[in-house]
Amino acid sequence: MKKFLERFYMGLILVFMYLPIVTMIVLSFNASKSRARWGGFTFKWYLNLFGDSEIINALANTMTIALISTLVATVIGTLTCVALMGVGRKSRAFIMGITNIPMINADIVTGISLMLLFRFLHMNTGFITVLIAHITFNIPYVMLSVMPRMKTINPSVYEAALDLGAEPFFAFRKTILPDLMPAVLSGAMMAFTMSLDDFIITYFTKGSGFDTLSTKIYNEVKRGIQPEIYALSAIIFLMVIVIMLGSRIMRYNKAKRAGSKEDSYAAKKRLPIGKTIAVIALAVVMITAGLVFGGVFRSKSNQVYVYNWGEYIDPEVIEIFQEETGIEVVYDEFESNEIMYAKLASDGAAYDVVCPSDYMISKLIGEDMLSPLDWDELPYAKENLDEAYMQSAAQFDPGNKYTIPNFCGTVGILYNKTMVDGPVNSWDILWDPKYKGSILMQDSVRDAFMVALARNGYSINSTDRMELEKAAADLIAQKPLVQAYVIDQVRDKMIGGEAALGVIYSGEAVYTQRENPDLEYVIPDEGSNVWLDGWCITKDARHKENALKWINFLCREDIALKNFEFVTYTTPNKKAQELIEDESIKNSEVAFPSEESLSNCEVYQYLGNDADKIYNDLWKKVKAAE
Amino acid sequence: MFKKSKASAALVSPYIAWSVIFIVVPLIMILFYGLSDTSGAFTFDNVAAILTPENSKALALAMVLSVISTFICFMIAYPLGMILASNKVSSQGIITTLFILPMWMNFLLRTLAWMTLLENKGVINGILSFFGLPQISVINTPAAIVIGMVYNFLPFMILPIYNSLARIDDNVISAARDLGANALQTFFRITLPLTVPGILSGITMVFIPALTTFAISTMMGGSKILLIGNVIEQEFTLVYDWNMGSGLSLVLMVFIVISMVVSALTEQKGDN
Numbered sequence: 066m067k068k069f070l071e072r073f074y075m076g077l078i079l080v081f082m083y084l085p086i087v088t089m090i091v092l093s094f095n096a097s098k099s100r101a102r103w104g105g106f107t108f109k110w111y112l113n114l115f116g117d118s119e120i121i122n123a124l125a126n127t128m129t130i131a132l133i134s135t136l137v138a139t140v141i142g143t144l145t146c147v148a149l150m151g152v153g154r155k156s157r158a159f160i161m162g163i164t165n166i167p168m169i170n171a172d173i174v175t176g177i178s179l180m181l182l183f184r185f186l187h188m189n190t191g192f193i194t195v196l197i198a199h200i201t202f203n204i205p206y207v208m209l210s211v212m213p214r215m216k217t218i219n220p221s222v223y224e225a226a227l228d229l230g231a232e233p234f235f236a237f238r239k240t241i242l243p244d245l246m247p248a249v250l251s252g253a254m255m256a257f258t259m260s261l262d263d264f265i266i267t268y269f270t271k272g273s274g275f276d277t278l279s280t281k282i283y284n285e286v287k288r289g290i291q292p293e294i295y296a297l298s299a300i301i302f303l304m305v306i307v308i309m310l311g312s313r314i315m316r317y318n319k320a321k322r323a324g325s326k327e328d329s330y331a332a333k334k335r336l337p338i339g340k341t342i343a344v345i346a347l348a349v350v351m352i353t354a355g356l357v358f359g360g361v362f363r364s365k366s367n368q369v370y371v372y373n374w375g376e377y378i379d380p381e382v383i384e385i386f387q388e389e390t391g392i393e394v395v396y397d398e399f400e401s402n403e404i405m406y407a408k409l410a411s412d413g414a415a416y417d418v419v420c421p422s423d424y425m426i427s428k429l430i431g432e433d434m435l436s437p438l439d440w441d442e443l444p445y446a447k448e449n450l451d452e453a454y455m456q457s458a459a460q461f462d463p464g465n466k467y468t469i470p471n472f473c474g475t476v477g478i479l480y481n482k483t484m485v486d487g488p489v490n491s492w493d494i495l496w497d498p499k500y501k502g503s504i505l506m507q508d509s510v511r512d513a514f515m516v517a518l519a520r521n522g523y524s525i526n527s528t529d530r531m532e533l534e535k536a537a538a539d540l541i542a543q544k545p546l547v548q549a550y551v552i553d554q555v556r557d558k559m560i561g562g563e564a565a566l567g568v569i570y571s572g573e574a575v576y577t578q579r580e581n582p583d584l585e586y587v588i589p590d591e592g593s594n595v596w597l598d599g600w601c602i603t604k605d606a607r608h609k610e611n612a613l614k615w616i617n618f619l620c621r622e623d624i625a626l627k628n629f630e631f632v633t634y635t636t637p638n639k640k641a642q643e644l645i646e647d648e649s650i651k652n653s654e655v656a657f658p659s660e661e662s663l664s665n666c667e668v669y670q671y672l673g674n675d676a677d678k679i680y681n682d683l684w685k686k687v688k689a690a691e
Numbered sequence: 692m693f694k695k696s697k698a699s700a701a702l703v704s705p706y707i708a709w710s711v712i713f714i715v716v717p718l719i720m721i722l723f724y725g726l727s728d729t730s731g732a733f734t735f736d737n738v739a740a741i742l743t744p745e746n747s748k749a750l751a752l753a754m755v756l757s758v759i760s761t762f763i764c765f766m767i768a769y770p771l772g773m774i775l776a777s778n779k780v781s782s783q784g785i786i787t788t789l790f791i792l793p794m795w796m797n798f799l800l801r802t803l804a805w806m807t808l809l810e811n812k813g814v815i816n817g818i819l820s821f822f823g824l825p826q827i828s829v830i831n832t833p834a835a836i837v838i839g840m841v842y843n844f845l846p847f848m849i850l851p852i853y854n855s856l857a858r859i860d861d862n863v864i865s866a867a868r869d870l871g872a873n874a875l876q877t878f879f880r881i882t883l884p885l886t887v888p889g890i891l892s893g894i895t896m897v898f899i900p901a902l903t904t905f906a907i908s909t910m911m912g913g914s915k916i917l918l919i920g921n922v923i924e925q926e927f928t929l930v931y932d933w934n935m936g937s938g939l940s941l942v943l944m945v946f947i948v949i950s951m952v953v954s955a956l957t958e959q960k961g962d963n
Contacts (some may be wrong), residue, residue: 074774075786078767078790082842083793085805088803088804088807088814089800089803089804089807091723092814099812100810100814100817101813101816101820102817141705141709142706144706145705145706147696148699149699150699151696151699152700163715167714169899169947169950170944170947171902171903171920171943171944172900172903173920173924174903174943174947177721177927177936178718178940179713180927181721181724182713182716183938185720201710233698251747262795264906265906269927279797282799282800282803283799283906290807294803297800298796298803303795305792305795308795313784313785313788330835357780401929406929407927411791411933455955470947502811550915552915561812562812563811659927681930685922686745688914688915688917689745689746689748689749689917690743
């Protein structure tokens with residue numbers, strides 16, 4: 066009976082631990098993107114995954130960082146432990162105290178502190194900074210594994226070896242190291258695990274254009290769950306099992322061999338030199354492969370660092386640009402203007418060319434964070450862009466000195482006709498208790514406040530304290546009805562039927578309707594936001610010439626058309642507009658809204674630092690509310 | 692005992708240099724930013740900001756959720772550790788590995804798995820509706836965050852507890868039983884006290900990451916639930932207020948120091 070209970074308990078926990086993993090593996094073969102329905106068996110996601118160079122890069126980076134940091138940390142850690150035996154007790158305790166800090170400290174604090182240091186030293190964040198961070202938090206794992214063992218080692222054998230004329234290093238290798246080796250290996254294993262698994266410290270120290278698997282997945286998840294990630298999980302799980310089984314079998318064989326020559330102490334303890342060399346060679350090969358695939362060796366000069374909205378470009382456009390110009394595009398995505406600003410403000414040289422929208426551009430100009438454009442290098446922009454949009458852009462960028470318009474659109478409600486009754490024409494529906502748990506709000510401060518301000522009939526550029534407090538109170542009242550605050554996830558969740566109503570940008574509407582015909586986009590009668598974003602070159606850009614080539618390339622009519630067809634926001638490129646063949650898109654009210662529907666839409670203005678602070682403080686109140 | 696030597700001091704110095712530059716100096720920088728305003732003048736405002744309703748609530752909620760998660764992890768891990776440690780068969784290694792294995796899956800993939808299960812149109816609801824059962828709505832609630840924490844950090848509790856249980860000499864237990872203690876007495880007077888170091892290290896390894904996480908709360912909480920980790924992260928990545936973020940980090944560090952002191956004291960007691 067007791068045996069049965071024990072088995073049952075263990076089984077229960079195993080189910081808890083493995084059910085999620087098994088689920089992901091099953092879903093990786095599911096032809097349907099839906100998580101709740103089986104759509105047939107497919108290998109499609111695996112093929113997509115292998116074709117995704119970014120994920121492969123991230124995987125290579127992860128392995129490289131883990132291997133190098135483990136190797137370095139193991140050497141430094143072991144050496145220090147050995148040497149610590151020869152220093153005074155007090156200094157040893159002190160050094161071990163410092164060593165404990167990264168182990169016990171919260172990852173977020175370690176990550177932030179290192180980020181502050183790297184920014185202070187003006188180091189380019191990327192591979193090197195992440196590596197340093199990983200070595201720093203890995204050393205303690207090695208030391209805390211080696212130190213207890215080191216304390217138990219009797220130095221007399223070592224001293225005897227010295228007395229017999231051995232060189233100190235030789236004596237160390239022959240007498241101390243063999244005893245230490247199991248502890249060194251288990252420390253190294255721990256360090257390797259921690260490095261592979263780390264997200265938070267990498268997140269704060271990675272900088273631009275560099276991702277490990279963790280940070281890559283975090284970005285992917287923010288955009289909605291892609292089945293490719295399930296395929297990745299399945300592969301990683303398979304790798305883990307193979308490695309674990311392999312090491313088990315190796316240990317088992319070793320134990321058997323040791324068992325057969327039990328009398329030979331030396332045979333058991335001696336380090337098999339051949340094997341050590343093989344392991345080191347393997348590590349070197351893997352690290353080199355990682356560096357090559359991870360792109361650390363790529364030429365640094367002919368690049369352009371692009372920072373754009375999520376899902377805001379046709380990936381083929383990037384490929385064509387790279388092929389035609391030979392310039393390598395390092396491409397990162399942001400979710401909101403505010404995130405983009407924080408990144409740029411903390412490291413002005415992180416990106417060469419960015420794509421913020423109206424109010425943020427005027428903030429960046431005001432804070433002298435952009436560099437003026439050389440219009441002579443932008444013939445396609447001069448030629449192809451619609452004059453009307455240039456004039457709109459001039460409202461936040463007087464004289465069109467800094468910005469080339471990219472896309473424009475509106476903010477509205479996307480709703481599922483099968484889940485919502487009656488026509489949707491007012492923001493009020495987002496406060497209807499009937500839809501509790503089925504409402505998706507934008508997780509960006511201006512868009513969220515815009516909804517509440519417009520609903521009350523206030524200007525969406527209000528800086529009036531009373532009006533903003535009222536809007537915040539409305540948002541707090543709405544919060545129990547809201548399923549989640551998301552940005553790029555809205556499209557995925559709406560397509561999947563997770564929610565009935567979502568606040569979304571107009572371009573996403575065309576895309577989501579293609580995937581799920583039940584969806585409808587509407588600009589509420591109270592009015593909304595109409596926005597325009599554009600490409601700007603940062604003041605501290607390291608590749609200004611390439612940035613200009615990038616912007617000019619995107620204005621070429623065939624490229625602008627290709628991009629438009631992918632993202633389906635309103636393109637200010639009049640030549641591209643003429644080239645659109647699909648009549649339903651050409652006449653689409655969503656893609657090209659009429660003057661009438663835009664009549665009560667406003668553009669966001671930059672409201673100044675004081676107003677920004679009020680918005681931020683109130684938004685935090687909303688987010689912290691029940 | 693090894694002799695003191697100059698060579699040793701020389702060999703220790705690279706590590707000392709490394710830890711000063713990459714551990715001590717960065718912490719001093721947090722201290723500096725946390726105790727100054729944007730112009731660099733001294734202020735206590737950033738630390739005192741923890742007292743605003745939003746921040747103290749985020750901290751309190753993080754405390755509550757991480758305490759619950761730590762407790763659940765402990766309640767699951769201790770019996771499991773006992774079962775694992777009592778299985779003195781050859782398969783012991785394999786079984787223990789089985790419980791640690793998910794640790795090698797990426798942390799975010801583990802969290803993603805639970806998102807997939809718990810979503811409104813997720814796997815669990817899909818199965819429930821197939822059998823005509825009522826749907827659950829757990830995603831984007833504090834309960835979902837607790838599940839995420841427990842699932843991610845459970846191996847960190849199992850490992851140290853199992854290790855300390857496996858190290859107990861069977862003879863000690865037998866002796867207690869021979870001297871007339873019943874099973875319960877043996878457990879509370881012998882087994883439990885002997886595993887206190889393991890329990891403590893398990894608690895620290897679960898409690899601190901749970902207290903300070905922002906990824907789990909973002910993913911499982913739908914950005915609706917703000918924990919102190921989210922507040923700090925957003926000060927850096929959204930609001931761009933490094934001083935405030937550092938000030939709040941200092942508050943977090945106070946909690947960490949407290950737990951360090953407690954575990955150091957307990958360990959010392961154990962040594963004596």
